Amino acid sequence: MATKDRLLKLYAGGQHVTMSPEKLNDVYSLSKQFTALLTSSKNSYCSEIEYFQLMELQFYLALQTNHDVEAKKCMDIMTDRFNINESEKLIGLRALYLQATVGNEQAFQLLKQSGEIATRGSTLENTSEDLLHLKKRAVLVHQNDPPEKYVEMLLKFSEVTPLDTSVWKELADQYIKLNHYDKAINCLQEILLIQPFAYNIIALLAETELQYIKQLESELKGPGAYVIKDKLREVRISCRRHFLRSVELCSNYARGWSGVLAVTSQEISPQRDTTEVKLHHLATQRLKEIQEKKLSSDENLKYVTPILTKYQS
Template identity: 35%
Template sequence: MSGITQKLLEIHHSGIFTQFSPEETVKTHEQLREVLNIEIDRLTDVEYYDLIELGFYLSLIMGKDKESRNCLQLLVDKFGDDLSPRIASLKATYLQATEGTQAAIEYLSKRPGDELQSLKKRISLNSSNRDKKYVELLLGLLDFTPLDVETWSELGETYYQLANVDKAIWCFQEVLLIQPFNYYVCARLGELYHALYQRDRSKKTNLELSIKYFARSVELCSNLVRGWSGLLTTTKESGNDTLHKLASDKLKLIEESQSATREDLNFIKEIKSLS
């Protein structure tokens, strides 16, 4: 298995593609098509259909409805529709993107009431109204699937939008217990602890924890702009000149080598102007 194939499978399994910029999505989609053309004979059935599922999501994100439909049909032909909750969830996602939320809800309402994946999808369709009722739905889902990283993350972001940063932090710490090497979550925790510090600057512990999580994120992913930018800001506030210089030098290197998306490069310029 090539390094690119392994990377694509990791992207699929982690769901990180949902956080990609448009440029990252296009690049990943191009790499996927190349792998499926060149390495198809070297892939196991599991690897092949995992990559087809990734192709479904990427093409849907890019607005390539026909291509995503073709990917979905390949999965339906292999695994069936009626017997596979996972395929049903994909079909609902396709309907939501192409025909609207109500079409997806109507389709899922016909699925068995005890089918957890369909239940999860029905709950996610309510995400436009992130309120206390939505929190209750997510907590109820976690009673059934306590190791569901996606649900914990959604609950964390919902708590954050409801201005409950402490509970948001608790949710993302739960994610780290399940996925200790998730660098995006480490960076998110850095942002959340920094948000607490900005509310009350007398609590230096929150600033220290923010630095700790940002540092862990770039330890796990050395080119993570989000992590280095967080370190640049927090180390300036803490007076840690050594780490501040390290973050500044690393962002400068990323900027000069253009080893990031255009969105991240613009963000580097913005954050440097503020620091």
């Protein structure tokens, strides 16, 4: 019972996307054993819906850990039960499989064809525009295209489904890649308006603002320095407050405290007032405590020491 619940929780939460390779491997082998057990003896222990949810999870895990054959097996089990030509979700999964194993072009072709087939079918009387799930996948297939085109497609999609946070995150990532930090900040704020207590996104937003500060500082010597100076002051405040908000929501958040330490250091804000000095002191203290008591994950703790040595005054 416990294994099933754990895996279903993982399926609902999707933590497997950001797991470390060792942990992912563990989960994969657990899920593999469990689904093999379920497939060999169908019983009332697990309802049909749960069974196929676990199958889908196993499919993702297999793709992530490079087990193509296992992924194909899960795919086939799902295809046996559902109609591949009419199930949007299944077509999406199939495209994901092709994207991971063969290439983007083939995946896009499949999506295009399936969209046409589904439109022609008698049960789905609509244009392929309506197949939002498919459309999203079609957009994501274009990841390797020129970024401007990809961003344009993402923007169009985000207009139709403005509540899809994954699209906003993807957009923010693209903007950061293109050095458009102000636009990335906007996208991250969009996510926060939907999920106001996502402290990791708040910290990410603050980090982006930190990048933006550096970008603005490099432009200070150019024309319009007065406007930029004004903007810089605003972004500095907003950056500090966002880092503080993230550690207010999660008091052991090493990333947030590192940000507080950095943003209140001499290097980033040369003219510090007493509050900033106090905050700097507090951040140092908290980070040391987190490090000593191991309050954060090992990956995060790895970064704490270099940050402490860099920004400690």
